[in-house]
Amino acid sequence: MEVNPGTFYSAGLGSCGVKNKDSDYIAAVSHLLYDAFPGYEGGNPNNNPICGRKVRATYKEKSVKVVITDRCEGCALTDLDFSPSAFSQLADFSAGRLSG
Template sequence: MVRMTVQLIALCSLVFASTATAAAVPSKRQANGRATWYNPEGFGFCGTRQDSSQHIVAISSYWTAGFGTGVCGVQINAWTPDGRSTTATITDVCYTCGQNDIDFSPAAFQDLAPLSSSPISIEWQLL
């Protein structure tokens, strides 16, 4: 009985330790990067269903390496040098993007520029 209690305590310790290690996503961080677009279909990194008509974005794997799924569901505001802007929700990861580059759904990218303009320069901020 004592052995079972000790094993249960050890198991609970591992569970609580693993949930406490996720880092908080920095708020209001602003970055400069390049924006591209992709056709999101099915389930992305965050486990939510996504499609190209939604205002969603895949963020660089740099961010998920530091914050894991903590970036999922966070909104970003992005704008171009000429003042066009969009707001999108992080639902996926872009493994080929540079550190501050992001990959938009077509619906979100078209708020910034025609799809044929990809890639474009942007500034963006976590909301």
């Protein structure tokens, strides 16, 4: 699946039950993907098998490896919402939203 890297957000306690800091290399996936991820039967979101998965995102010849620890309500299916430190590995914050 092609992923459009997306945006960044302030980290905290995520849907996977993990408390993160802005300096952690983490990301949130779309609620559409999170809720329909194979093996997730609803209920406690901490038990979603997507939690803890590692993803490598690439944007304009730069890449970053992140751990999925959260769910993004405003994201499209293939978007990722990065912690500030992860986003900064791909682009300057002034870029705002990345695509492609």
